[in-house]
Amino acid sequence: MESSVLLYYYGVVLILLIGVMVLNMFWWKPRKMKRYFMEQGIRGPSYMPFIGSLGELAKMYARATPPPSPTPPSHPHHSILPYVFPHLHAWREHYGRAFLYFYGRSPRLQITDPELIKEFTMNPRNFSQSIQHPLVHNLLGKGIVASGGDTWATQRKTLSPYFFMESLKGVSTVAQGAAEEMIQRWSELIGSNEVEIEVLLEFEKVSQCIIAKMLFGNDAEQAMPMLQMQAEQSAISSRSVKSFYIPGFKFFPTSVNRRSKWLRRETERRFDELIERRYRSGGQRDDDWLELMISSRSMSRQQIIDECCTFMIAGSESTNLLLTWACFLLSIHTEWQVRAREELHQVLKGQRPNVETINQLKTLNMIINETLRLYTPLPFVMKIVNEQVKIGNLTIPAGVGVEMPIIAVHHDPKQWGENFDQFDPSRFAEGVSKAAKHPMAYMPFMLGPRICMGMNFALIEAKVVLAMVLQDFTFVISPAYKHDLVFGLSLKPKYGTPLLFHKI
Numbered sequence: 001m002e003s004s005v006l007l008y009y010y011g012v013v014l015i016l017l018i019g020v021m022v023l024n025m026f027w028w029k030p031r032k033m034k035r036y037f038m039e040q041g042i043r044g045p046s047y048m049p050f051i052g053s054l055g056e057l058a059k060m061y062a063r064a065t066p067p068p069s070p071t072p073p074s075h076p077h078h079s080i081l082p083y084v085f086p087h088l089h090a091w092r093e094h095y096g097r098a099f100l101y102f103y104g105r106s107p108r109l110q111i112t113d114p115e116l117i118k119e120f121t122m123n124p125r126n127f128s129q130s131i132q133h134p135l136v137h138n139l140l141g142k143g144i145v146a147s148g149g150d151t152w153a154t155q156r157k158t159l160s161p162y163f164f165m166e167s168l169k170g171v172s173t174v175a176q177g178a179a180e181e182m183i184q185r186w187s188e189l190i191g192s193n194e195v196e197i198e199v200l201l202e203f204e205k206v207s208q209c210i211i212a213k214m215l216f217g218n219d220a221e222q223a224m225p226m227l228q229m230q231a232e233q234s235a236i237s238s239r240s241v242k243s244f245y246i247p248g249f250k251f252f253p254t255s256v257n258r259r260s261k262w263l264r265r266e267t268e269r270r271f272d273e274l275i276e277r278r279y280r281s282g283g284q285r286d287d288d289w290l291e292l293m294i295s296s297r298s299m300s301r302q303q304i305i306d307e308c309c310t311f312m313i314a315g316s317e318s319t320n321l322l323l324t325w326a327c328f329l330l331s332i333h334t335e336w337q338v339r340a341r342e343e344l345h346q347v348l349k350g351q352r353p354n355v356e357t358i359n360q361l362k363t364l365n366m367i368i369n370e371t372l373r374l375y376t377p378l379p380f381v382m383k384i385v386n387e388q389v390k391i392g393n394l395t396i397p398a399g400v401g402v403e404m405p406i407i408a409v410h411h412d413p414k415q416w417g418e419n420f421d422q423f424d425p426s427r428f429a430e431g432v433s434k435a436a437k438h439p440m441a442y443m444p445f446m447l448g449p450r451i452c453m454g455m456n457f458a459l460i461e462a463k464v465v466l467a468m469v470l471q472d473f474t475f476v477i478s479p480a481y482k483h484d485l486v487f488g489l490s491l492k493p494k495y496g497t498p499l500l501f502h503k504i
């Protein structure tokens with residue numbers, strides 16, 4: 001046979017093979033997966049080759065707008081699910097509390113039953129983290145949030161002592177100092193007037209300052225630019241995670257990619273300098289976390305940088321949002337401000353709060369819990385199944401992304417009753433395990449061995465700062481406030497949170 005004819009046949013076979021592979025990837029496999037779950041009683045929206053369920057999802061997001069806020073916005077509603085996560089709301093209503101959809105050709109199983117979430121999260125070896133987007137990698141590196149398996153277990157063991165109660169006492173002292181400085185500034189600004197303050201920006205500064213002090217001690221001031229760079233990196237990643245990632249796109253020199261790379265390089269360079277100075281000073285410094293990491297001698301320089309980058313963002317953004325949402329809620333439900341202030345008066349008797357006295361502030365605690373329920377800062381967690389796993393009556397094959405939308409559990413009438421979308425801190429009067437139908441339906445820090453490491457850190461910080469603000473000011477919502485939210489990596493007020501403050 002002539003060589004050109006042979007080449008022709010080879011070409012045809014190759015094209016056929018590629019065709020079969022494409023068909024398998026984009027048609028047979030997803031349909032097989034859909035059938036597999038259907039047999040287990042799990043339904044979901046239809047699958048379209050290449051785009052999966054994304055077409056339907058995009059239409060829902062395009063249509064989703066928040067209901068108009070009353071003017072003045074004295075009582076914005078808290079029923080946020082239908083417009084912040086419209087697909088979640090609509091598909092839950094239609095297909096039930098567990099459903100399957102396709103992100104492109106990747107199968108995603110949503111579970112909102114707390115019992116299933118508890119079972120799934122119990123064994124972290126069953127899953128790996130879902131952080132695949134290169135821009136998120138620039139934010140967190142190979143720090144603990146991004147890692148899995150044995151590496152994660154070692155990281156968790158090494159870092160856990162920083163969060164023991166003894167070292168958390170420092171958080172309360174540092175938080176008190178940072179809040180005092182902020183209050184001083186506000187007091188000078190307010191005088192005897194009523195003044196509008198953008199609390200989202202103010203609490204960002206405070207929470208950055210607190211984590212910087214815990215991480216870098218006396219070098220905190222110098223480290224502040226790195227925290228701001230991480231905040232910018234987080235904003236870039238937040239915008240990007242919503243878009244569909246095309247493999248290899250990170251190599252394109254777009255302005256976003258270039259900025260993100262520059263921020264990563266610059267943060268690493270500054271860290272390197274800081275760590276180098278610490279090495280040269282021979283360990284004669286405070287017992288801040290950076291020093292603890294360096295002197296443990298179990299972490300490489302890159303690991304230290306990655307963990308610090310992780311803590312800089314995990315330790316400031318969510319706590320900032322907790323404080324912001326708590327003040328927003330108190331500014332419209334002012335009766336709870338009065339109750340919290342009365343309690344502060346009775347318990348603290350004019351003293352500033354500390355790690356011991358905050359435990360006696362029951363009303364403040366209920367307000368924080370209710371804030372974390374309604375406006376949970378990290379509303380969404382996803383993991384990729386490593387090896388087939390069984391939870392409840394469900395068998396989930398490897399490769400499936402399991403989505404656990406905390407916010408949907410927190411806004412589920414089945415768990416919280418018909419007033420699920422109302423601010424009612426008293427539902428936590430008997431403690432978190434009795435607040436909902438299922439004892440674990442309240443999960444702002446997630447569940448299982450990968451539960452947030454900084455939970456106590458965040459709660460101490462939030463209680464100290466909020467208590468001090470309540471001791472010195474009354475506040476109401478500003479007429480400039482517009483109730484809309486945006487979700488990237490965390491749940492933020494879209495147009496900030498301007499509140500009107502008055503000095504007591």
Ligand code: HEM
Nearest residue numbers: 145314315318319322377378444445446450452453454458
């Ligand atoms: C209100 C504030 C906070 C909330 C709502 C929150 C929530 C969460 C959630 C839901 C997770 C699980 C994420 C996942 O599995 O994908 C998590 C993990 C984590 N958080 Fe927080 N967090 C807060 C504050 C903090 C603070 C202040 C720190 C550190 C100082 C911190 C450090 C971490 C770390 C290191 C992990 C990863 C733990 C692991 O994978 O083993 N968080 N957080």
